[in-house]
Amino acid sequence: xxxxxxxxxxxxxxxxxxxxxxxxxxxxxxxxxxxxxxxxxxxxxxxxxxxxxxxxxxxxxxxxxxxxxxxxxxxxxxxxxxxxxxxxxxxxxxxxxxxxxxxxxxxxxxxxxxxxxxxxxxxxxxxxxxxxxxxxxxxxxxxxxxxxxxxxxxxxxxxxxxxxxxxxxxxxxxxxxxxxxxxxxxxxxxxxxxxxxxxxxxxxxxxxxxxxxxxxxxxxxxxxxxxxxxxxxxxxxxxxxxxxxxxxxxxxxxxxxxxxxxxxxxxxxxxxxxxxxxx
Amino acid sequence: xxxxxxxxxxxxxxxxxxxxxxxxxxxxxxxxxxxxxxxxxxxxxxxxxxxxxxxxxxxxxxxxxxxxxxxxxxxxxxxxxxxxxxxxxxxxxxxxxxxxxxxxxxxxxxxxxxxxxxxxxxxxxxxxxxxxxxxxxxxxxxxxxxxxxxxxxxxxxxxxxxxxxxxxxxxxxxxxxxxxxxxxxxxxxxxxxxxxxxxxxxxxxxxxxxxxxxxxxxxxxxxxxxxxxxxxxxxxxxxxxxxxxxxxxxxxxxxxxxxxxxxxxxxxxxxxxxxxxxxxxxxxxxxxxxxxxxxxxxxxxxxxxxxxxxxxxxxxxxxxxxxxxxxxxxxxxxxxxxxxxxxxxxxxxxxxxxxxxxxxxxxxxxxxxxxxxxxxxxxxxxxxxxxxxxxxxxxxxxxxxxxxxxxxxxxxxxxxxxxxxxxxxxxxxxxxxxxxxxxxxxxxxxxxxxxxxxxxxxxxxxxxxxxxxxxxxxxxxxxxxx
Numbered sequence: 001x002x003x004x005x006x007x008x009x010x011x012x013x014x015x016x017x018x019x020x021x022x023x024x025x026x027x028x029x030x031x032x033x034x035x036x037x038x039x040x041x042x043x044x045x046x047x048x049x050x051x052x053x054x055x056x057x058x059x060x061x062x063x064x065x066x067x068x069x070x071x072x073x074x075x076x077x078x079x080x081x082x083x084x085x086x087x088x089x090x091x092x093x094x095x096x097x098x099x100x101x102x103x104x105x106x107x108x109x110x111x112x113x114x115x116x117x118x119x120x121x122x123x124x125x126x127x128x129x130x131x132x133x134x135x136x137x138x139x140x141x142x143x144x145x146x147x148x149x150x151x152x153x154x155x156x157x158x159x160x161x162x163x164x165x166x167x168x169x170x171x172x173x174x175x176x177x178x179x180x181x182x183x184x185x186x187x188x189x190x191x192x193x194x195x196x197x198x199x200x201x202x203x204x205x206x207x208x209x210x211x212x213x214x215x216x217x218x219x220x221x222x223x224x225x226x227x228x229x230x231x232x233x234x235x236x237x238x239x240x241x242x243x244x245x246x247x248x249x250x251x252x253x254x255x256x257x258x259x260x261x262x263x264x265x266x267x268x269x270x271x272x273x274x275x276x277x278x279x
Numbered sequence: 280x281x282x283x284x285x286x287x288x289x290x291x292x293x294x295x296x297x298x299x300x301x302x303x304x305x306x307x308x309x310x311x312x313x314x315x316x317x318x319x320x321x322x323x324x325x326x327x328x329x330x331x332x333x334x335x336x337x338x339x340x341x342x343x344x345x346x347x348x349x350x351x352x353x354x355x356x357x358x359x360x361x362x363x364x365x366x367x368x369x370x371x372x373x374x375x376x377x378x379x380x381x382x383x384x385x386x387x388x389x390x391x392x393x394x395x396x397x398x399x400x401x402x403x404x405x406x407x408x409x410x411x412x413x414x415x416x417x418x419x420x421x422x423x424x425x426x427x428x429x430x431x432x433x434x435x436x437x438x439x440x441x442x443x444x445x446x447x448x449x450x451x452x453x454x455x456x457x458x459x460x461x462x463x464x465x466x467x468x469x470x471x472x473x474x475x476x477x478x479x480x481x482x483x484x485x486x487x488x489x490x491x492x493x494x495x496x497x498x499x500x501x502x503x504x505x506x507x508x509x510x511x512x513x514x515x516x517x518x519x520x521x522x523x524x525x526x527x528x529x530x531x532x533x534x535x536x537x538x539x540x541x542x543x544x545x546x547x548x549x550x551x552x553x554x555x556x557x558x559x560x561x562x563x564x565x566x567x568x569x570x571x572x573x574x575x576x577x578x579x580x581x582x583x584x585x586x587x588x589x590x591x592x593x594x595x596x597x598x599x600x601x602x603x604x605x606x607x608x609x610x611x612x613x614x615x616x617x618x619x620x621x622x623x624x625x626x627x628x629x630x631x632x633x634x635x636x637x638x639x640x641x642x643x644x645x646x647x648x649x650x651x652x653x654x655x656x657x658x659x660x661x662x663x664x665x666x667x668x669x670x671x672x673x674x675x676x677x678x679x680x681x682x683x684x685x686x687x688x689x690x691x692x693x694x695x696x697x698x699x700x701x702x703x704x705x706x707x708x709x710x711x712x713x714x715x716x717x718x719x720x721x722x723x724x725x726x727x728x729x730x731x732x733x734x735x736x737x738x739x740x741x742x743x744x745x746x747x748x749x750x751x752x753x754x755x756x757x758x759x760x761x
Contacts (some may be wrong), residue, residue, distance in 0.1 A: 012625060170592045171599030186330050190340040196625040198339050230591025237588055240666065242349045242688045249691070252585040253342075260581035261330045269601040271580045273328055273449075275555045277411050277440030 004088070009196045013143035014086050016135065020099075021082035023132075028075030035068040039121055046120035055119040078102065089143050096140045103133035142200045149191040149199060150184070157206045158184060160222040162255045164229035172268040176255070179262040186258020202254065205247040212236060212244070282491075283499040287313040287470070288759060290490055290503035292477050292518075295361020296741045297728035297748040298509030299456035299464065300396070304749060305507075306467035308756035313501055314464060315492070316473045317510075318358035321447065322457070329579050332446025336365050343513075345537075345617060345632035348688045353537060353630060353697060355511060359473050360457035362511070363741060367444050367559035368433040368453050369574065370402045371738035372746075381733055383703060383714035384750070392746040400434040400454040400745075409440045411556020413577045416547060416605040420656030421563065428561050431574070435557075442554040442577060475499065476627075480506065480522040480724070487524075487724040505723045505755065509748070512697035512730040513619055517628035519701065519711075520621035525718040530711050534702055535617035536735040537694035539634055540610040542576050542586060543646055544662040545653035546597070551605045553577040559608075563652075570612035570737055571645040573652075577606045586691075587662060588669045605653065609645035610695070612737035613638050619700050632694070634687035642690055647681050650674075664691040696740045701726050702733035703747075716751035727751055 006014065030038070043054045081099050084092040106129045114122035145151050150158070159180055168175030176183060191199055210221045213232050221229055233251075236244045259265050266273065288311040291302040302314040321335050333340045341354040356362035372393050378386045396402075407414065407430055414428075421428040434454040441449050451458070465471060477492035481500065489502040508515045516532035519525050554577060563573035577583075583606070584598045597604075617632030643665060650661040654674040661671045666689035668680045704710025707719035712731055718724040727748040729740055736743060 008625075165590050165594055166598070167591055167595065170595045172595070189330060189334050190342075193334045194339045194342060195627065198342055198344075198626070202342070227591065230593075233590040234588075234593070237590070238666070238669075240688065245666075245691070246350050249585070250342075253582070256585040257329060257333065257581035260579065260584065261328055266580070269580050269598050270552075271554055271601060273443070273579065275441070275552070276450075277409050277556050278438070 004090070006089070007143070007145075007147060007149060007192070009139075009142040009145070009149065009199060010089050012196050013089055013139045016139050017082045017086035017089070020132075020136065021079050021086060024075045024079040024082060028072050028079060031068055031071040031075060035071065036064060042121045042124060050120055052120045052123075053118050055121040074102065085140075090146050093140065093144060096136065100133060100137055100140070103129050103136065107133055138200065142196055142203075145191075145203070148188045150188055150203070154203055154206055155184060156222055157210045158187060158251075158255060160229060161206075161209065161233075161251045162259065163226045164221075164233055165252060165255055166259060167226050167230065174264050174268045176259055179259065179264060182262050183255065183258040186261055187254050190254060190257070202250055205250050209236075209247045209251055281497070283494070283497065285313055285470070285472070285499065285501045287311045287501065287503050289313075289505045289507060289755075290315065290501045291507040291509060291727075292490060293361060293509035293511065293514070293728060294359050294456060294461060294471070295356065295509060295511060295728065296363050296456065296744040298361065298507070299363075299460035300745045300748040301507050301509060301725075301727045301752040301755075302469055303460040303464040303467065304752035305756050305759075306464045306469035308753075308760060309467075310756055310759050312464065312469040313503070314461070314469055314471045315475055315477055315490070315501070316359045316361075316471070317476045317514075318356070318361075319474050320359045320457070321364070322451065329443070329446050329581055332365065332443070336447050343630075345630040345694065347617070347631060347633040349634070349690065349692065351537075351539065351632060351634070351692050351694045353513075353632075353694045355513060355697070358457075359461060359471070360455045363455035364447055364453075364457060365445050366455075366739070366741060367574075367576075368435050368455075369559055369739040370397065370400075370432045370434055370742050371736075373736050373740070373743040374738065377734065377736055381703065382705065389746055389750065392749045393742055396742055396745040396749060399459055401436050402432050402434050402742075404432050405430040405557060405560040406438075407561070409438050409557045410560045410575070411440055411442070411553065412551040413553035413556055413558070413575065413605050413607075414561055416545070416551055416656045417561060417575070417607055417652065420652035420654075423655035424652060426563055426565050426652065428563055431560055431562050433557070433560070438557055440556045442556055442558050443579065444558055445578070472499070477510075477518070478521065480518070480524055482524065482721075486722045487718075505725060505759065507725045507727050507752075507755075509726070509728040511728050512700045513628045513630060515726055515728055515730045516619045516700040517621050520619075525701075525711055525720045525724060527720050528707060528709055528711060530702055530709060532619040532621075532700050533616075534699040534733065535619055535630070535632060535697060536613055536699045537617070537632065538610045538696045538735065538737075539613055539638060539642060539692045539694045540608050541642060541646065541664045541690060541692045542606055542608050543649045543653065543664070544583075544587060545605045545656070545658035546600060546660040546662075547603045547605055547656075547658055549657075550602050552602055553605055554579060566645065566648060567737065569644065570614070570641055570735075571648070572610045572612075572737060573645065573649055574608050574610055576608035586664075605656075605658070607649055607652075609642060609649055611638055611641050611645065612735040616699070634690070634692070636685065636687060639685050639687040639690055642692070643681065643685050647677055650677060650680070665689055666691075696729070696736070698729045698732040698736065698740060699734055701730040703731040704733065715754050716747065717755075725751065725755060
C-alpha cells in the first residue's frame with residue numbers, strides 16, 4: 001500500500017496528536033495512582049498563591065473511587081482517539097469531535113463551577129482544557145481539508161463566491177460555474193504552498209464571509225441568490241472595516257486568479273498569454 | 280535519523296540579490312563555498328502563467344502579509360534567485376543623498392561596484408517600443424500635461440514584451456540571479472543546496488561556526504569558517520532572533536522600511552492590450568522630492584480583476600473591457616517603520632507594519648497625479664484603490680478626491696522592497712553590522728541582503744543590495760585568502 005504523503009497542516013496536527021496522546025496517557029496514570037491527592041495539591045498551591053476558597057477533599061471510597069474510575073476511562077478513550085488520529089488523520093480525523101465535545105463540556109463546566117464556587121481547582125481545569133480545546137480544534141480544522149486543503153463546505157463557499165464574482169451571462173457567457181472544477185483545482189494549488197497559519201487564515205476568512213449576511217438576511221452567503229451575493233459583497237467592499245475588505249480581497253484572489261488561468265476565461269476577455277511585442 | 284554534515288569555507292544562506300552575488304564572488308576567489316536556498320530551482324523559460332509563478336516562485340503564493348491597519352501584502356520570492364526571479368527587473372542606483380545619510384562608504388566608493396553589477400546582469404535602458412499599449416497611453420497623458428515619462432533601466436536581454444516579469448519571465452530573458460551569478464558560482468566550484476530551510480546558527484566560543492536546518496532527506500549541518508546570511512529583510516532578522524544572537528543593539532528586526540504601492544487602473548475607449556509589452560518599463564519622478572515614484576504595472580487578467588472593485592456583472596463588465604484597461608503604479612518612500620518578529624505558530628516570521636497617515640496622504644497625492652495623467656490621455660474612468668472614492672468619472676472629481684478624509688486603512692496597497700531590519704552602521708550600539716557587513720557581535724557572521732540597508736531608498740533596491748554585497752564579499756574573500 002502506498003504510504004500517505006501528509007500535507008503540512010496534517011503533519012502539524014499529527015505532531016499535536018502525538019503530544020496529546022502522551023498527555024492524556026500521563027493524565028490517566030496520574031488519576032489512577034495519585035488521583036485522590038490531586039485536590040490536596042491544588043489546595044496547597046491555592047493557600048500560598050490565590051486567596052480562593054479551598055476545594056473540598058473527595059470522600060473516601062467507594063464514592064471517590066467511582067469518579068476516579070470515570071476520569072481514568074475518559075483519559076484512556078482520549079488517548080486512544082489521539083493515537084488513531086496521529087496514525088491516520090484522514091481516516092480517523094472524524095473521531096476528533098468526540099475529543100472536542102469532551103473538552104467543550106469540561107471547559108464549560110469548569111467555568112460555571114469556578115464562577116459559582118471559586119475554587120482554584122476549577123480555574124486550573126479551565127486554564128488547561130480551554131487552550132487544549134482551542135489548539136486541537138484549530139489544528140484539526142487546518143488538517144481537515146486533507147490533500148486538497150479544502151473541505152467540501154469550503155468548496156461550496158468558494159463556488160458561491162465564484163458565481164457571485166463571475167456570474168454566467170452578460171458581456172460574455174462564461175461564468176465561474178462553467179469552469180468550477182478546474183478553477184478550484186487552481187485554488188487548491190495556491191493553498192498547498194502556504195504556511196499552515198496562512199492557510200488557516202485564508203480558510204477561516206471564507207467562513208467569515210459566508211456568515212456575514214446572517215445579521216442582515218438571516219441566511220448565509222451560500223444560501224443567497226447569486227445577484228444578492230454580488231450585491232452583498234459590493235456592500236462589504238465599501239465598508240470601512242479593514243477586516244471585511246481584506247476577506248473580500250482574499251476571496252477574489254483565491255477565485256479569480258485560477259479562473260482566469262482557464263483558456264476559456266482568457267479567450268473571453270481577449271487575453272493571449274503568448275502575445276508579445278517582438279517576434 | 281542521521282544528520283548530513285557538509286564542510287566548506289563559506290556558507291551563504293539565500294540566493295537572491297545579495298546571496299547570489301556573495302556566493303559567486305567568494306567562489307570565484309577560490310573559496311570553497313556552499314549556497315543554501317529554501318526554494319527550489321525553477322527555470323522560468325517555458326513556464327505556464329500566473330498560477331505557476333505564484334505557486335513555485337513566491338513564498339505563500341504571494342500572500343505574505345504585514346499585520347497593521349490595513350493589512351499589507353508584501354510578496355517575496357522563494358526560489359533559487361530569490362526575489363530577483365519575480366521582480367519587475369527595474370534597476371536604479373541608490374540616490375546619492377540616501378547613501379550619504381548612511382554615514383559609510385561614499386557614493387563614489389560604491390560606484391564601481393554598481394557598474395560591475397550592471398555589467399554582469401546586462402542592465403540597459405528600456406527601448407520604448409517594448410512598452411506596448413500601456414506605455415503609449417501614459418506617454419500621451421504625460422505629454423499633454425508636460426510631465427516627463429522616462430524609460431527605466433532594466434536587466435533584460437532581448438525582451439520580447441511578454442508582460443509576465445513578475446511570474447518568472449517565460450522567455451528566460453530577464454537576467455535574474457539564476458541566469459548569471461548562480462551559474463558563475465557553480466562554475467567556480469560552489470555547491471548549491473536547494474529546497475533546504477536553515478533554522479539554527481551553530482556557535483562555538485562566541486563565534487559562528489556553521490548552520491543547521493531541515494532538508495527533504497532530513498536534518499543537515501554545514502560547518503564553515505564564515506556564515507553569510509542573505510535571506511532577505513524578513514527571514515534574516517527572524518533567524519537571528521530565533522537564535523538569540525547579534526542583537527546587543529536591539530536593532531534586529533526593527534526599522535523595517537518598505538515601499539507601499541498601489542495600482543491605478545484606467546478604462547479607455549480604445550483597445551490598449553496592456554498585457555502586450557513590458558509591464559514596468561517607464562517611470563515618472565516629477566514628485567520624487569515628495570517621496571513619490573510612478574512606475575508602470577500591468578498584470579494578466581486574474582490579478583488585474585481581483586484587484587478591481589465590484590462583483591457580479593459590474594466586475595464582469597470590467598473584465599470584459601480588459602483589453603481597454605491601462606494601469607500604472609504609485610510607489611511611496613515610507614516615513615513609517617515596521618518590525619519583524621521571530622516566527623511563531625509555524626510562521627517563519629511575523630511582520631508588523633502600520634502605514635502612517637503622512638504616507639497615506641502622500642499615496643493619495645500620487646494617485647491623484649496619476650489619475651490626472653490618465654484623464655489627460657482620454658480615460659473614461661479611473662479606479663483609485665482609495666475607499667472614499669474608489670472610482671473617478673472625470674477630472675472634476677479630483678478636487679473632491681483630494682479633499683476627502685484620508686486614513687491608511689482607506690487604501691488598498693501592497694508593499695515591496697523590505698529593507699533595514701539589520702541595519703549597517705559604525706556603532707554596535709545602534710546597528711547590527713558594520714560597513715563591511717560583518718556582524719558587530721558575532722565573529723565570522725556576515726549579512727548581505729536588503730536588511731542591512733538603513734531606511735527607504737525611494738527606488739527599487741536590487742542594484743543597491745547587489746553592489747553592497749559585491750563590495751563586502753570582495754573584502755571578505757581577501758580576508759579569507761589572507
